[in-house]
Amino acid sequence: MEKIVERLKKETNNLSDIIYRIKYINDQKIYIIYNEPLVSSDKISDFIIRSLDHIDEKYKKKIDLYSVIKNDINNFKVTDVKNYKDIVFYLHNGFTIILFENATALAFETKRNLSRSIASPTTETTLRGPNDAFVEDIQTNTGLIKRRIKTNDLWIENLQIGRNSNTRVSIFYMNNITDKKLVNEVKKQLEKIDIDNIIDSGTIKNLIEKENKNAFPTIATSERPDRACNAILEGKVVIVVDTSPFVLILPNFLNDIFKSTEDKYGKAINVSFTRIIRFFAFFITLLTPGVYIAITTYNQEMLPTELLISFASQRSLVPFPAFFEALLMILSFEILRESDLRIPNFSSSALSIVGALILGEAAVNAGIVSPIMIIVISVTAISALIFSEPEVIYAIRIYRILFMLGAAFMGLIGVIFIFIFFILKLSSLNSFGKPYLMPYAPTYISGLKNSFIRLSTNKQTNRLPYLSKNKTKYRSDTK
Amino acid sequence: MKKILLIISLLLLSGCYNYRELNDLAIVSAIAIDYNNSNNNFEVSIQVVNPKKQQDTSSANEPDFIIYKAEEKTLQQAFRNIVDTSPNRIYGSHLEILIISEEVAKNHIDKIFDFFAREPEARSEFSILVAKDSDPEDEISVITPLINLSSTNIKTLLQTNNQNLGVSIEQTFNETLNSYLNPYLEIALPSLELIGKEEKGEKQTNIEQTNSNNKVKLATTAIFKNDKLIGYLTKQESIGLNILLNKTNMTMLSHKCSDNNYFTTEIDKLKSSIDTNIENKEVNIKIEGHSIINEMNCNLNIKNTDTIDKIDKEIENELKKIIENTIYTIQNTYNTDVIGIRDMFYKKNPNYLKKHYNNWDETFKELKFNVEVNLKLYEKGNTVGGTIYEKKQY
Numbered sequence: 022m023e024k025i026v027e028r029l030k031k032e033t034n035n036l037s038d039i040i041y042r043i044k045y046i047n048d049q050k051i052y053i054i055y056n057e058p059l060v061s062s063d064k065i066s067d068f069i070i071r072s073l074d075h076i077d078e079k080y081k082k083k084i085d086l087y088s089v090i091k092n093d094i095n096n097f098k099v100t101d102v103k104n105y106k107d108i109v110f111y112l113h114n115g116f117t118i119i120l121f122e123n124a125t126a127l128a129f130e131t132k133r134n135l136s137r138s139i140a141s142p143t144t145e146t147t148l149r150g151p152n153d154a155f156v157e158d159i160q161t162n163t164g165l166i167k168r169r170i171k172t173n174d175l176w177i178e179n180l181q182i183g184r185n186s187n188t189r190v191s192i193f194y195m196n197n198i199t200d201k202k203l204v205n206e207v208k209k210q211l212e213k214i215d216i217d218n219i220i221d222s223g224t225i226k227n228l229i230e231k232e233n234k235n236a237f238p239t240i241a242t243s244e245r246p247d248r249a250c251n252a253i254l255e256g257k258v259v260i261v262v263d264t265s266p267f268v269l270i271l272p273n274f275l276n277d278i279f280k281s282t283e284d285k286y287g288k289a290i291n292v293s294f295t296r297i298i299r300f301f302a303f304f305i306t307l308l309t310p311g312v313y314i315a316i317t318t319y320n321q322e323m324l325p326t327e328l329l330i331s332f333a334s335q336r337s338l339v340p341f342p343a344f345f346e347a348l349l350m351i352l353s354f355e356i357l358r359e360s361d362l363r364i365p366n367f368s369s370s371a372l373s374i375v376g377a378l379i380l381g382e383a384a385v386n387a388g389i390v391s392p393i394m395i396i397v398i399s400v401t402a403i404s405a406l407i408f409s410e411p412e413v414i415y416a417i418r419i420y421r422i423l424f425m426l427g428a429a430f431m432g433l434i435g436v437i438f439i440f441i442f443f444i445l446k447l448s449s450l451n452s453f454g455k456p457y458l459m460p461y462a463p464t465y466i467s468g469l470k471n472s473f474i475r476l477s478t479n480k481q482t483n484r485l486p487y488l489s490k491n492k493t494k495y496r497s498d499t500k
Numbered sequence: 501m502k503k504i505l506l507i508i509s510l511l512l513l514s515g516c517y518n519y520r521e522l523n524d525l526a527i528v529s530a531i532a533i534d535y536n537n538s539n540n541n542f543e544v545s546i547q548v549v550n551p552k553k554q555q556d557t558s559s560a561n562e563p564d565f566i567i568y569k570a571e572e573k574t575l576q577q578a579f580r581n582i583v584d585t586s587p588n589r590i591y592g593s594h595l596e597i598l599i600i601s602e603e604v605a606k607n608h609i610d611k612i613f614d615f616f617a618r619e620p621e622a623r624s625e626f627s628i629l630v631a632k633d634s635d636p637e638d639e640i641s642v643i644t645p646l647i648n649l650s651s652t653n654i655k656t657l658l659q660t661n662n663q664n665l666g667v668s669i670e671q672t673f674n675e676t677l678n679s680y681l682n683p684y685l686e687i688a689l690p691s692l693e694l695i696g697k698e699e700k701g702e703k704q705t706n707i708e709q710t711n712s713n714n715k716v717k718l719a720t721t722a723i724f725k726n727d728k729l730i731g732y733l734t735k736q737e738s739i740g741l742n743i744l745l746n747k748t749n750m751t752m753l754s755h756k757c758s759d760n761n762y763f764t765t766e767i768d769k770l771k772s773s774i775d776t777n778i779e780n781k782e783v784n785i786k787i788e789g790h791s792i793i794n795e796m797n798c799n800l801n802i803k804n805t806d807t808i809d810k811i812d813k814e815i816e817n818e819l820k821k822i823i824e825n826t827i828y829t830i831q832n833t834y835n836t837d838v839i840g841i842r843d844m845f846y847k848k849n850p851n852y853l854k855k856h857y858n859n860w861d862e863t864f865k866e867l868k869f870n871v872e873v874n875l876k877l878y879e880k881g882n883t884v885g886g887t888i889y890e891k892k893q894y
Contacts, residue, residue: 317522322593322623326652329527329594333551336522343521430511432518438510 022122025105026052032109039112044070046077049086052120054108059115061133068095069117069129087125098130110187136161142244145409147283154244159189159263165246166193166261170253174198180211188219193249193259198489200256206453207258207271222265231451236416239452241273248282256489272452272488274459276472278413279303284475293474299407300473306404307417307443310347311424311436313397318343319432335391344429346390350398351425353379355418358402459487526588527551529565530651532636533575534601535608541571542608544578545637547651548586563704564648567641575615592622596651597658598673599629599636599692605722605729613680616673624674627658630691630722630729639692642701642714654716658690661718666748666770667738668718680727684843686836688741691719691732725836733829740826743787743819744839746772753791753822755814757798764795765815767875776844778852781863783841785823785871791815792879796886803885808877816873823871837864 026041033039042053051073055065072094080089091099100116102108108118108126115132136158143154155162167175174196182190190211194204210229219225226240243249244266249259252270260269279299284292316323317332324332339346357376364372380398384390401421405414420443427435450457460468465487470476530547547565570581582590600612616622631639640650647653662670668690679685694701694716701714721738722729733741742748749771754764770789776782791812793802800807830838842860845853857863 318520319518321520321522321525321591322621326527326529326594326596329522330549330551330649333522333525333527333549337551339523426511430516431514435511435514442507 022050022052022120022124025108025120025124025126026054028105029054029108029112044073046073046086046090047080047084050122051086053117054112054120055117055131056112056115059113059133059135060117060131064096064131065117069119069131072096087121087123087127090119091127094129096129096131100128102126102128113187134158139165144411145243145245145248145282147245147281149283149286151245151247153246155246155249155261155266155268157264157266159191159261162246162261162266162268163191166250166253166259169246169250170195175253178204178208180208182211182214182216182225183219184215184217186218186220189263190219190225191261193253193261195253195256198254198256198484199258200489203258203272203453207260211260219262220264222260222262222267222269225260225262226269235446235450236412236419237275237447237450237457238410238412238416239271239273239450239457241270241277241410242267242412243270244268245282251282251285255485272455274452274455275447275457276460278408278410279472281409289475289477296473296475302404302407303417306401306407307421308424308436308440309397309401309404310351310421311428311439312433313394313428314343314347314425315428315433315436318429323433332393335393338388339391339394340388342429343394344425346394347398347425348422350380350390350394351401351422354398354402455487460485520589520591522551524588525591526568526586527594528590528592529594529649530597530599530640530654531595532599532601532631532640533604533612534636535603536571537603541573542575542578542611543569543571543637544575544582545569545640546579546582546590547640548588548590549649561704563643563702565650567637567702569637575611592619595622595626596655597627597629597640599631599639601631601636602633602729605630605689605724607728609680609724609727609729613677617677622673624677625672627655627670628673628676628689629654629658630689632691632693632719632722632732634692634694638694638701639716642694642716643704643706644716645707645712650716654692657716657718662742662748664750665739666742666751667720667735669721669738669742669745669747671747679840682843684837684846685840686838687724687727688745688838689722689724691722693717693719723830723834723836723838725834730834730836733826736822737826737829740822741830741838743770743772743823744774744785744826746770749789752794753815753818754795755811755818757800757814761797762795763793763798763800763811765791765877766794767791767815767819774839774841774844776841776848778845778849781867783867783869785869787819787823787871787873787875789875790879791875791877793877793881797888798886799889799892800886801889802880812875812877815877816875819875820871820873823873824869827869827871831865831867831869835861835865841867 029039038057040055040057044051044053053065053069073090076089076093100111102111102118102125107128111128112118115130116128117131119127119129136156139153139156139161141152141154153165155165163177176194176196178192180190180192182188192204192207192211207229211225214225214228216224216228222242226242230240249268249270253259258271260271262269279296284296317336321329336343341349357372357379361369361372378384380395385392385395405417408414408417420439423443424436424439427439429435431438448456448458448462456463459465460472467483468485468487471481471485527549528546529549532545534543535541536543546568548568549565550562552562568582568586570578570584572578572581579590598612598616600609604612612628639654642650644650644653647656658668658670661668669688670690676687676689679687694714696714701712706712706714719732720735721733721741723731723733739748739751743751749769751767751770752764753767754762756762768790770787772785772787775784775786777784793811796802800811802808802811830836837860841864842853845857
């Protein structure tokens with residue numbers, strides 16, 4: 022017993038945070054060891070110390086302290102500690118260790134609540150639907166999911182990743198729906214990880230995402246428990262990482278960026294219309310600057326005469342080529358966006374004033390840009406903000422500049438070349454063995470029914486066939 | 501790496517072919533072509549849009565368009581000579597109208613067709629017009645109110661007139677080119693006139709009054725024989741020709757019912773079909789349409805179905821008379837086959853046509869036209885009966 026304590030003290034360099042309390046019960050010496058920042062002092066004094074005192078008073082004759090303590094202490098989780106490694110592990114996880122003279126030990130759960138309480142989502146806000154978000158604690162996050170799926174078929178597999186951080190990672194999937202091959206593949210990828218630290222789920226995402234070269238994300242992140250649950254029930258796999266409020270959802274398809282969580286809660290016809298708008302917005306934000314450059318510098322014959330005259334009149338005072346003008350505006354918008362994210366809230370009003378100057382009347386009056394370019398860039402920027410996933414916005418940004426380059430060198434032909442390249446890139450992409458462009462290419466008719474539009478819940482009876490081979494129906498046919 | 505190299509070379513090797521900024525273009529909206537007989541030169545005037553006008557408040561007094569002029573023996577050289585005066589490259593893809601003088605229409609129209617059919621940049625959607633009794637340059641120089649660009653003004657005028665009155669014949673360059681290239685067809689073009697010739701309309705003062713001094717006015721259809729302008733139809737005949745060619749579907753008709761009293765009908769959904777009989781030299785023309793009573797100055801009870809039938813008959817006769825007049829003028833006065841009867845014969849039986857009708861001019865005169873008009877009166881406006889008739893009842 023003393024040896025273990027000595028070793029612990031030595032290894033932690035006599036860390037003052039670890040408390041070694043000596044107590045005599047029934048004239049037997051025990052050590053109560055706990056890591057102060059991680060434990061709740063109330064729990065230790067109320068349930069462990071008090072229970073031990075109670076035992077001391079109750080039993081006068083010599084007893085087997087180990088089994089008595091294990092039996093009598095008022096604590097919901099007691100674990101036998103087998104070896105020294107376990108002692109260290111439980112100590113760093115907020116447990117209280119009771120060390121006996123014969124070098125056996127017990128661990129009691131006395132974790133302090135270090136996580137913030139459940140708040141509403143900040144990056145994926147919706148008008149309708151549940152308003153809770155994941156937090157940094159994996160227990161709370163697991164609870165948020167389990168609260169919504171109350172069945173034995175929700176299977177969870179736990180892993181420890183990170184040599185130093187020892188982060189707990191859980192894989193959630195439905196036993197009766199999810200493709201087992203997918204689960205095994207995910208598990209294999211996770212087990213392969215050999216890294217010091219996992220601080221956020223983003224690290225895991227980068228390590229298991231095979232298609233790192235392409236800008237479009239093949240793994241989605243979300244902070245909404247309802248979105249995670251919908252994904253699990255569709256047959257996807259959700260990875261929850263301790264200390265990260267963002268869970269990973271995979272596989273992720275391009276089509277998923279057009280779907281929002283609240284789509285499931287709205288009327289089908291309204292949601293369908295919104296989705297069509299999202300499709301438009303996607304192509305607008307991708308193509309507008311490129312097509313504008315192509316038409317005004319190469320293919321002027323494409324425009325109606327009145328529009329051409331209007332464009333020409335607006336361009337007549339601008340000294341730069343249209344491509345440079347557009348690049349200037351796009352860059353200043355991206356810089357504005359980036360600084361808006363980093364800036365503390367109290368100075369954001371100053372930023373918006375400066376922003377209005379750059380992308381506005383002042384720039385036009387200075388003769389740097391034409392008014393139509395301001396409109397083109399504004400429409401582009403606004404359309405990009407429809408998508409909540411930052412990775413998608415960044416990916417679109419890269420391709421937008423590619424389209425602009427193509428337009429600047431070859432006009433509309435260049436735009437078409439880049440578009441072919443874009444489609445090729447997307448269709449060669451895979452998300453955990455599933456083609457990224459599903460259900461468009463390869464085409465799944467039943468999947469298409471729920472892509473551009475959303476069927477009413479009454480008519481949605483089958484699951485997405487490309488996610489789950491399992492025949493279980495989403496909803497029974499009877500109405 | 502290979503991919504990136506490929507993309508870069510793809511972009512750079514193209515060398516920005518055909519790159520042109522909007523600022524560097526002189527957008528041509530109208531072209532006027534005249535022929536100077538004294539030195540055998542083509543006189544070319546182009547109307548270039550002034551883009552500064554809309555943007556800059558300081559140029560409020562500038563005109564909406566600028567006229568550049570040059571001349572040379574051939575059209576291409578004449579157009580190139582414009583660069584003597586215009587700093588910007590001439591850009592012809594947005595050409596809306598082409599106005600040719602009567603001299604060009606009489607003797608040089610084949611050169612016009614060759615040049616514009618060959619020119620890759622020119623849009624084939626523009627319309628050709630003949631400047632009747634006027635200099636085509638003056639026609640495109642007139643500053644017009646409402647639609648500031650005079651080319652758009654003329655083009656819109658042409659369309660509106662064609663759709664509502666049916667006098668002017670509206671066709672794109674491609675359609676005109678088709679009938680020019682077809683040896684069995686003759687061309688017909690709309691024409692333009694100038695009102696107020698004393699003072700030219702190219703000054704801004706022209707639109708500083710409610711009734712501008714100078715205006716362009718659509719005139720009647722100019723008809724050609726063997727690609728030479730031979731004359732103009734009257735207004736009624738222009739309508740008749742448009743109906744025969746199926747180029748309009750709306751017109752107006754008025755019929756006299758007593759001294760100085762008329763009723764007017766609008767003819768809608770006009771459709772004509774021409775059926776030919778080669779052996780008998782017969783052409784059967786069938787015209788169908790709807791009519792609407794717009795104005796009734798006669799003492800007629802149009803609640804009565806018999807009266808309606810009578811009116812119907814009278815309108816039909818009126819329209820028939822117009823068509824027959826048109827055919828007579830084309831057949832006898834000008835003797836030019838603008839309706840394209842020879843083309844129809846050719847399509848029906850080319851061998852018979854070549855064998856028997858070698859002298860088409862004579863044959864065309866001998867053709868017998870049977871006109872059948874079938875109109876249906878189906879609307880009488882907001883008032884059911886005639887106001888004049890109803891009032892007389894009390």
